Amino acid sequence: MKVLVINCGSSTFKYQLIDMDTETVLCSGLVERIGEQQGMLSYKGHPGTDRERKFTLEQPFPDHRAGMNAVMKLLTDSEKGVLKSLEEISAVGHRVVLGGEAIRESCLMGEKEKRIVAELSELAPLHNPANLQGIDVAQQLLPHAPSVGVFDTEFHSTLPAKAYIYPLPIELYEKMRIRRYGYHGTSHRYVTQQAAAFLGKDVTEINLITCHLGNGCSITAVENGKSVDTSMGLTPLEGVMMGTRCGSIDPAALLYLGTRKGLDFPELEELINKKSGLKGICGLNDMRDIHAASEKGDEKAKLAVDMFCHSVRKYIGAYYAVLGRVDAVVFTAGIGENDDVARAEICDNLEILGIAVDAQKNAVRSGSPRDISAPNAKVPVLVVPTNEELAIAQETMRVLSMQ
Ligand code: ADP
Numbered sequence: 001m002k003v004l005v006i007n008c009g010s011s012t013f014k015y016q017l018i019d020m021d022t023e024t025v026l027c028s029g030l031v032e033r034i035g036e037q038q039g040m041l042s043y044k045g046h047p048g049t050d051r052e053r054k055f056t057l058e059q060p061f062p063d064h065r066a067g068m069n070a071v072m073k074l075l076t077d078s079e080k081g082v083l084k085s086l087e088e089i090s091a092v093g094h095r096v097v098l099g100g101e102a103i104r105e106s107c108l109m110g111e112k113e114k115r116i117v118a119e120l121s122e123l124a125p126l127h128n129p130a131n132l133q134g135i136d137v138a139q140q141l142l143p144h145a146p147s148v149g150v151f152d153t154e155f156h157s158t159l160p161a162k163a164y165i166y167p168l169p170i171e172l173y174e175k176m177r178i179r180r181y182g183y184h185g186t187s188h189r190y191v192t193q194q195a196a197a198f199l200g201k202d203v204t205e206i207n208l209i210t211c212h213l214g215n216g217c218s219i220t221a222v223e224n225g226k227s228v229d230t231s232m233g234l235t236p237l238e239g240v241m242m243g244t245r246c247g248s249i250d251p252a253a254l255l256y257l258g259t260r261k262g263l264d265f266p267e268l269e270e271l272i273n274k275k276s277g278l279k280g281i282c283g284l285n286d287m288r289d290i291h292a293a294s295e296k297g298d299e300k301a302k303l304a305v306d307m308f309c310h311s312v313r314k315y316i317g318a319y320y321a322v323l324g325r326v327d328a329v330v331f332t333a334g335i336g337e338n339d340d341v342a343r344a345e346i347c348d349n350l351e352i353l354g355i356a357v358d359a360q361k362n363a364v365r366s367g368s369p370r371d372i373s374a375p376n377a378k379v380p381v382l383v384v385p386t387n388e389e390l391a392i393a394q395e396t397m398r399v400l401s402m403q
Helices: 064-075 111-122 128-141 154-158 170-176 185-199 251-259 263-275 277-282 285-293 299-323 331-338 342-347 359-364 390-401
Strands: 002-008 013-019 022-031 039-045 054-059 089-096 148-153 208-214 217-223 226-230 328-332 381-383
Touching: 002 054, 002 128, 002 185, 002 390, 013 064, 013 390, 039 064, 054 299, 064 128, 089 128, 089 381, 089 390, 111 128, 128 359, 148 390, 154 226, 185 208, 185 226, 185 263, 185 328, 185 381, 185 390, 217 299, 226 299, 251 263, 251 359, 277 299, 285 299, 299 342, 328 331, 331 342, 342 359, 342 381
Parallel strands: 002 089, 089 148, 208 328, 328 381
Antiparallel strands: 002 013, 013 022, 022 039, 039 054, 208 217, 217 226
C-alpha cells in the first residue's frame, strides 16, 4: 500500500510518498511560495528506487490545488514519476496541527471532522486553515483515497488537568477552551516508541523526557509511554526559546509594550513569533550559523546559545521532578539530532540527576538511534532521529485498518 503524506502551511506544503509494505520513501519534496508570482516545486526520488533523481521546477502556483496538481503530474510522469496511476495511492495522511478537545485521535477526515478543524482555526490561525485546504484539495484530486488526519495535539490528550489548565479564571477554560494543548505530538510519540525499542522496554512502562529541538522546540514529560506535561501551550509559542519565537516570557512585558509603547496586536504577534528567540538575541536563527559566529568571537551569538541551552536544561530539571523516575532523556529534530555542542551544554553538570554525556559518543554523527551517555551515568541520554512523515503514514494505516 502506498500512502501520500501531506503537511500544508499557508504558502507551502511538504509531500512524501511512502510504500508502507516496506516503509520505503518513494519520493518527497516541497512546494513553496504558493500564491506568489513565482512558485517553486522541489522533488526528490529516493535512493534505492529506480527513479532516483532530484530537481526543482519554477512556475507560479496560484493556490494549493495548483501545487498539488503539479505534484500529481510528477508522480505519474512517464519519465520521472514513481507511479503508473494515481489509483496506486491507497490513502493520504495529513498533518493537522490542532485537534483540540474534540479530536483526540487520528481519524478519517469526513465533513464533521473538517468542520471541527475549521472551528478550531481561531486558536491556530496559521496552521489549521492551511491543513484543511490540503485535505480539501487531496479529496478533490484523489477521490478514491481516504484522507486521514493525524493531529499534533493528540499525543498530549493524556495531559492531566493540573498540567493543561492555566491559572487564569476557570471560565476561560470552561467557556473558551483556553488551555495547554501541546504540539509536535507526532514526533514525541514516534521517538518515545523508538526509544522504548532501543532500550528493549515496553512502551507502556517507559518514563522519558523527550526534547524536540528544531526551528520550533518543545519538551515533553512521558510517563508510562503517555504525555503528562509538555512545554508548548495553547499555541506553539510557549516553552523553551526557539529559532524566532521567544518561548515563555513574562506576559506583562507584552502588556507594557502594548499599553506604554503603543505596539498593536499584529506588531506584538510578529515580535514574539518572528523577531525573538535566537534571532532576537543575535540576529541569526540557524544554530549552525550561530555556532560559527560564536567561534569567531560574536558575544551575542554565544549568549544566544547559552540562553537556549539554559532554557532546555530548566525543562529537563522540571520534568525530572514531574516524573520522579526517568528512564532516558531523548534528543531529536534538527538541533537535537545534529548539534553535539548544544547537547553537551544542555546536559553539563547534571550528574546529580544521573545525567552525563560522553564527549566521544556525543561527537559521533549517525542517522540511527544511539546512546551518548557516559559509562557510569544512571540515566541514558539518547539521540533518536524523528520521522514525522513515517509516523503519519503509520497512523494512517492504523486508522484504515480499524474501518
Ligand atoms: P523544523 O522544526 O522546521 O522541522 P528541523 O527539525 O529540521 O526544523 O530543525 C531545523 C534546525 O536544526 C535549524 O534551524 C538548525 O538550527 C538546526 N540544525 C540542523 N543541522 C544542524 C547541525 N548540524 N548543527 C546544529 N544545528 C543544526
